Amino acid sequence: MMENLNLEELMQDVLAIVTTYGLEVLGAIVILIIGNIVSKRVPKTLLNVLTKRGVDPTVINFLCSLVRMSILIVTILLVLAQFGVQTASLIAVLGAAGLAIGLALQGTLSNVAGGVMLLFFxxxxxxxxxxxxxxxxxxxxxxxxxxxxxxxxxxxxxxxxxxxxxxxxxxFSFHDTRRVDLIMGIAYEDDMDKAMSVMHAIIAADARSMKDPAPMIAVAELADSSVNFTVRVWCKGGDYWPLKFDLTKAFKEGFDKEGITIPFPQQVVHRVDG
Structure with a gap:
């Protein structure tokens, strides 16, 4: 008799709980199902959109994970609110904790922010x-x-x-072409036009030098010991250093062949006796 009474009381308690919280439980289950579906579909859609736009895979994975985590957090908060939990205070606690963690890891977070900017732009x-x-x-x-x-x-x-x-x-690799800049000096006694002709011929003979924009050779400076020319030649980005080294060598050999002097720095000293 006592066992039947206890069973009836238990059934009444269960019925009371179901009657009181049934709708809340049902609503929480629906919210969990919808939240789970949204947390999967939204990142997948974001993945497809960013992939088509050519965004770096590292950024895509980071953003998709961040979006999914945010949706799950919102879902949990909605479920707690369904049972009458005051989520405002919980959000305040989570915000304070996030602020503390952010201040403690501000150097690391700034690196993450910098990485995202580098990968986006x-x-x-x-x-x-x-x-x-x-x-x-x-x-x-x-x-x-x-x-x-x-x-x-x-x-x-x-x-x-x-x-x-x-x-x-x-x-240095952003553009397809680069400009080789050289400074070449000759002695004051040498013919400037002849030196310019030698350099033009050497540049024209090298297939790596571009015709458009055209090479430029101009008298840049009357220096202490030499007349200096500015030489500017455009080329493909990958040919920059080989062309610069080869032109420097070819100019020296061309000047030697034509009897043009590349002077070394020198000073004139006047002696005053007495």
Missing amino acids: RPLRVGDYVEAAGHGGTVKAVGLFVTELSTPDNVQIILPNASVWGSAIKN
Whole structure:
């Protein structure tokens, strides 16, 4: 008899709970289902849109994860609100905790922000030769936290993204063409027109020098020991250093062949006796 009474009381308690909280439980289940579906479909749609626009995969993964996490957090807050939990105070606690974590990790977060900006605006790409934050090298990788460079003598440089984004970036590989600038000097006694003709002929004979824009040779300075010419030649970006080295050598050989002197620095000293 006592067992039947306890069973009836238990059934009454269950019925009371279902009657009181049934709609809340049902609503919470619906919110969880909808939130789970949205947290999967929205990042997938974002992934497709950003992929079509050519956004870097690292940024895409980061944003998709951030969006999914945000949707799940909102879903949990809505479920708690369904049961009468005061979410405003909970949000305030989470905000305070987020602020404390942000202040503790502000250096790391600034690197993440710099990495996102670098990956979105793409001022440098893997394979480009750049100068940034006081260092120069070929870009090997651009991540969310650091940028990796490799110097011409194969030294690895790891730069925090905040310092890269916060500094002037000089990208030598951005354009397809570059201009080779040389300063060539001849003796005052030599024929300037003849020297210019020799240099023009040497430039024209090199297939790497571009015809448009046309090469330029001009008298730039009457220096202490020489008449200096400014030589400007356009070429493909990949030919810059080989062409610069080869032209320097060819100019010297051409001047020697034509009897044109490249003077070394000298001073005239006047002696006063007595």
